[in-house]
Amino acid sequence: MVLGIDIGSSSSKAVIINAQLEILGKAVFNTGAGTQGPEKAVLAALREAGISREEIKFSVVTGYGRMTYDKADKQITEITCHARGAAHMVPSARTVIDIGGQDAKVIRLDKDGKVENFVMNEKCAAGTGRFLEVMARILDCSIGNLSSLSENASEEIIISNTCTVFAESEVISQLSSGAKRENVAQGAHKSVAKRVAGLGNRLGLTPDVVMTGGVALNKGVVAALEKEIGQKITVVENPQIVGAIGAALYALEMAS
Amino acid sequence: MDKNISSKQVLNDMISRHYAEALEAKKSGELVAWATSIVPQELLETMDIKVVYPENHAAVLGARKDAPVFLQNAENNGYSNDLCSYARVNIGYANLKESAAGNIPMPDFIFCCNNICNTVIKWYENLARELRIPMILIDTPFNHTFDVPEHSVKYIREQFNHAIGQLEQITGKKFDHDRLKEVMKISTETARLWKKATALAAAQPSPFNGFDLFNYMAVIVCMRGKQEGLDLFKFWAEELQEKIDCGEGPWKDQPEKYRVMWDGIACWPHLADTSKILRKNGINLITSTYPDSWTIVYDSDDLDAMARAYSSNYANRNLAYGTGNIVQIVKDFSLDGIIYHSNRSCKLMDFRQYEVQRQVHEQTGVASVIFDGDQTDPGAFSLAQYETRIQALMEMMEQRRNERLSRR
Numbered sequence: 290m291v292l293g294i295d296i297g298s299s300s301s302k303a304v305i306i307n308a309q310l311e312i313l314g315k316a317v318f319n320t321g322a323g324t325q326g327p328e329k330a331v332l333a334a335l336r337e338a339g340i341s342r343e344e345i346k347f348s349v350v351t352g353y354g355r356m357t358y359d360k361a362d363k364q365i366t367e368i369t370c371h372a373r374g375a376a377h378m379v380p381s382a383r384t385v386i387d388i389g390g391q392d393a394k395v396i397r398l399d400k401d402g403k404v405e406n407f408v409m410n411e412k413c414a415a416g417t418g419r420f421l422e423v424m425a426r427i428l429d430c431s432i433g434n435l436s437s438l439s440e441n442a443s444e445e446i447i448i449s450n451t452c453t454v455f456a457e458s459e460v461i462s463q464l465s466s467g468a469k470r471e472n473v474a475q476g477a478h479k480s481v482a483k484r485v486a487g488l489g490n491r492l493g494l495t496p497d498v499v500m501t502g503g504v505a506l507n508k509g510v511v512a513a514l515e516k517e518i519g520q521k522i523t524v525v526e527n528p529q530i531v532g533a534i535g536a537a538l539y540a541l542e543m544a545s
Numbered sequence: 546m547d548k549n550i551s552s553k554q555v556l557n558d559m560i561s562r563h564y565a566e567a568l569e570a571k572k573s574g575e576l577v578a579w580a581t582s583i584v585p586q587e588l589l590e591t592m593d594i595k596v597v598y599p600e601n602h603a604a605v606l607g608a609r610k611d612a613p614v615f616l617q618n619a620e621n622n623g624y625s626n627d628l629c630s631y632a633r634v635n636i637g638y639a640n641l642k643e644s645a646a647g648n649i650p651m652p653d654f655i656f657c658c659n660n661i662c663n664t665v666i667k668w669y670e671n672l673a674r675e676l677r678i679p680m681i682l683i684d685t686p687f688n689h690t691f692d693v694p695e696h697s698v699k700y701i702r703e704q705f706n707h708a709i710g711q712l713e714q715i716t717g718k719k720f721d722h723d724r725l726k727e728v729m730k731i732s733t734e735t736a737r738l739w740k741k742a743t744a745l746a747a748a749q750p751s752p753f754n755g756f757d758l759f760n761y762m763a764v765i766v767c768m769r770g771k772q773e774g775l776d777l778f779k780f781w782a783e784e785l786q787e788k789i790d791c792g793e794g795p796w797k798d799q800p801e802k803y804r805v806m807w808d809g810i811a812c813w814p815h816l817a818d819t820s821k822i823l824r825k826n827g828i829n830l831i832t833s834t835y836p837d838s839w840t841i842v843y844d845s846d847d848l849d850a851m852a853r854a855y856s857s858n859y860a861n862r863n864l865a866y867g868t869g870n871i872v873q874i875v876k877d878f879s880l881d882g883i884i885y886h887s888n889r890s891c892k893l894m895d896f897r898q899y900e901v902q903r904q905v906h907e908q909t910g911v912a913s914v915i916f917d918g919d920q921t922d923p924g925a926f927s928l929a930q931y932e933t934r935i936q937a938l939m940e941m942m943e944q945r946r947n948e949r950l951s952r953r
Contacts, residue, residue: 353929368937369944392930403948404941406906409934411887411917491899 290338291544292345293537294327294361295370295530296354299390299418300503301326303334304533305345306541310377314338317529321390322354331360347544349536353391365539367532368396368407374535375499376402378525383495386485386514386522387532388504390418393481395489408488415451416484418504423453424477427460428470439474439509446476451484475509482513489518499523501531552781553760559773560763563597564647570595571650576716579652579672581665582766583838583858585683585705585851587732589656590770591725592712596656597649601766603634607813607921609646616922629890630921632668639672654715655680656708660861661838662893679715681708685856689863693856701852726846732770733843738778739765740840745785746831747878750794750801752785755830756820759811765839795829802827803942806874808834808901809886809894814923815931822932826939832878834859834871864897868904875909881942883913884935889925912941 290313295302299321305314316333320326335342350361351370358364367387375385376398385396393416396407414420418432425432446468450456460473481504489498498520504510505528515522525531571577578589582600589596606612612630615637620626622640624633638644642651657669657680666682673680683704686697709720742761745752761781768774794801805823807830812819823830838858843850859870874880883905885898902913916934919925 353933356929356932366933366937366940368933369940403944404937406913407937408915409930 290340290344290346291537291540292331292334292348292361293370293533293535293540294331294348294350294352294358295367295532295536296327296350296352296358297321297367297389297391297503297532298353299422300529301330301354302530302533303327303330304530304537305334305338305340306534306537308541310538310541312534313340315527315530315533322352322357327354327358347540349540349543351532351536363539363543365536368394368409369404370532370535370539371501372396372398372402372404372535373538374531374533375501375525377534377538378531379497379499379523381497382499382523384489384492384498386489386498386500387502388416388418388481388485388500388510389502390422393417393485393488395485395492395494397492397495406492408492410484410488413451414453415456416481416488418502420453420456420481421477421504421507421510423457424460424474427457427464428474430470430474433506435474435477436507436509438471439478441471442475443469444472445479446472448473448476448480451480456480475513478507478509478513479517481510482517485514486517494518494520496520497523499525501525501528503529505529552777552784553757555777555780556761556764559768559777563767564649567595567597568648568650576653577650578654578656579649579669580656581658581661581669583661583841583855584656584658585708585855586770587725587728587851588705588708588712590728590732591721592716592718594712594716595650596767597652598766599635599638599649600631601763602638602647602649603631603921604811604813606634606638606644606646607923608816610814610923611644611646612814612921613923615641615644629662629664629668630919630925631890632664634921636668636671639676652676652678654678657681658683658685658855660685660855660858662860662891664892679711681711683708683855685861687861687863688856688866691863691865693853697856698849698852701856702848705848705852728770729843729846729851731772731775732841735765735769735771735775735778736840736842738775738782740837740842742778742782742785743832743836744877745782745789748789749804749879750792751804751829751831751878752788752793752795753831754795754820754824755807755833756811756816758830758833758836759816762836762839765836769839769841795831796824799824799827801829803881803939804829804831804879805882805884805938806830806832806834806871806878806880807884807886808871808898809888810835810891810920812886812918812926813921815918815926815928818928819918819931822928822935826935828882828935828939828942830884831880832874834874837870860893864900864904867897868901868908871901871905872908875905875911880911881946882911882938884938885913885915887915887917889917889919889922891920912938912945914938
């Protein structure tokens, strides 16, 4: 049995698989690098798998917090791990869109599911989970409810600022001018979608397009993104753990 | 040249002397020019005028972590944070005139050539205006055609003639055309030797890493027309050849695993970090598009040849040239990858970078990555993001290499 750990900026994920590629344990904690989150995720995954740490033959860590986590045997970037995880779950995938807490990336895969090229957001929070968190806070709703809030949108609202801080004040001013929360929520999704579509179009979006990462749980963003890129997007089951699955697959390869 | 010391020591001495002599010259009443980095310095050298290069000085202040105070000063005086950081550092320096990281004498006139970018025109115009000194401008139109068109050559040559007149007026001396031919000869030879030395990185393993390249670059920028510049590159090339003959790579303690090119200017304030992360991943930066800008070689000793050469800087040439140049570098240096520095300061380089990356990938299939940074503004760079991108590049190169090996 091997372990894959994905330590993001806002969440920690762990996956345990066996040689038959079955997932024996998985866990997601909503605290990321620099917290107890990674340890909690690993323990929870071990508990679900019903095994002890000693039974893990090899472990690979990925994500923003990979550098500072010293309990894994190897560290690999989230680009390579998300690609591997997505290609494993959807063999026809040629493009992976991963939107996490602080970055957004679009990865092009070759026919064997290996990374051919990738682009990532510039070093700002536009088009990432953090942008949505800020928007959810202003709209006084949980990040998990942002999508359902946007379903009741009746009018299109455009958030023109890409800078998260400026967008925050733009939205506050729209709300104080009477804009409906539902419309603003949809506007926020559209803003993320436009930004990520920009990255994707730069790289070229070869079908099938698969989406991974926590933001893939937000149906509003997925719908907005599908509209922007004019393509169907496949969202895998448990999109948050795809990076950890990829890390576990590498761990399995390295263990043998 | 004393062979008991290394070329790197000679280089460091030369650069220190370059700045010390310029400061001394100013004190003793000699004329000092501030010039853009790829100016026809032959005209100044012929007139025996001391020249300092604000871009090189800004890079030095950046590398020695003293840029922020000058950046801030320029911004306090109304210059936008969106402007080139070399410009902001220099404009701040022109105001404060003192840096613990190294000083340059204030100019008596400005010598500007826009073959590197158009920001320099306004930057230098402002300096000339604020300091109330003359400015000589050589305007080199962008080459939309692959080669420099004849009408541009004529236009630039006439400006050289005009500049010579301006120089005679400023110095009160007659311009010596025979001396110009001599200087052009030395400059061409220096550039050839620079090219020869840097081309030795094609050896496997390369005898040096590109961060050396960025260091040696100071001499090709500042002392291209001087015999001592020529001697240094000759010495460096010999030194490198000896290393190649012994099979020595860039590092004593680890092998060169991957060979990459760096597109654009270095991140001077983060030079050590950017270098260490490459080394940690076994990546040797062996060449770059940028230092080759100073391979100014003349096909004859007249002003037309000089006009053609100065207009041929890659930043002044079209997309087909920019792409073709990198494709050739990938082949000549057997590269595994390319690192594109998306430099916040350099809108000119950024403007076509994505398209160059796309076309080079299409033609070579070589792995590449773009990261965000800045040449001298330390705030426009994230180390963690750089590291992730470099590591991902290494993983892509590793995977391609493994695939190649498994096919054999």
